[in-house]
Amino acid sequence: MLNDTKIDVELSGEIDEPIKSGTTTSPSMSLPTPLSISQPVVKEWFGKKKANLRPFGTFFNTTNFQIPPSAGRLTKRLYKNIEYFQSNYVLVFVVLVVYCLISSPLLLIVIAAAGGASYIASMKNSERKLAIAGHEVSLAQQYGVISVCSIPFFLWAGAGGIVFWVLGASMFFITAHAAFYNYDALEVAEDQEQLVGAIVEEV
Numbered sequence: 001m002l003n004d005t006k007i008d009v010e011l012s013g014e015i016d017e018p019i020k021s022g023t024t025t026s027p028s029m030s031l032p033t034p035l036s037i038s039q040p041v042v043k044e045w046f047g048k049k050k051a052n053l054r055p056f057g058t059f060f061n062t063t064n065f066q067i068p069p070s071a072g073r074l075t076k077r078l079y080k081n082i083e084y085f086q087s088n089y090v091l092v093f094v095v096l097v098v099y100c101l102i103s104s105p106l107l108l109i110v111i112a113a114a115g116g117a118s119y120i121a122s123m124k125n126s127e128r129k130l131a132i133a134g135h136e137v138s139l140a141q142q143y144g145v146i147s148v149c150s151i152p153f154f155l156w157a158g159a160g161g162i163v164f165w166v167l168g169a170s171m172f173f174i175t176a177h178a179a180f181y182n183y184d185a186l187e188v189a190e191d192q193e194q195l196v197g198a199i200v201e202e203v
Contacts, residue, residue, distance in 0.1 A: 052087040059088050064185045074179055081178035084186075089177075093170045100162045107157040114150040118143055 068074040082089070101108055121142045124130065130137045154160075 049087045049090055053091065054085055054088050056088075058186070059085060064182045065180045066182045068179065077181065077183055078175075078178045080183040081181050082174070084183065085178070085181075089170075089174045092173060093166070096166050096169055100166055104158060104162060107154070107159055107162065110150065110153045110157045110159075113153070114146060117146045117150075121146065 068077055101111075122139060125139045125142065130142065
């Protein structure tokens, strides 16, 4: 009969603990940063618009305003003027927006109140997270609540009518200027002509 043999097995070493997924954050899963004027893309966009801003003496030169002789010439003017004066048209839109804000103090108060509430929420959130009934409320959710609560006040302040007025006035001014401004009267260099787009052939 075979004798019973005793085998001793020695286990040594360290057991690696699993890495908790909650302690580390993957760079690809990070939240997008809010849009700011200090970001390179926004600064580059403003820089291009500022560099392409045409002189106001040229933009408002009344001697260059003429009635287009044909529909083909009208199409050509619209295309060329919008390409050449696009920075000026953006500035016109901004001026109309600022004018509406200045002429509507009630809307300014509502905007200031909404902005102040958002600022206070961000400051409170940096100090201590907001929790309701044991559930954490993120900063984006707080901004959403502030925006929803601000909608009735914006409508009460006449924001809807102001938006439509700004859009309508901007479209009317830009279309009228681009249609009646004689682009051919401008002395544009050939290399600069290529920057504003391809030339539409006259009909």
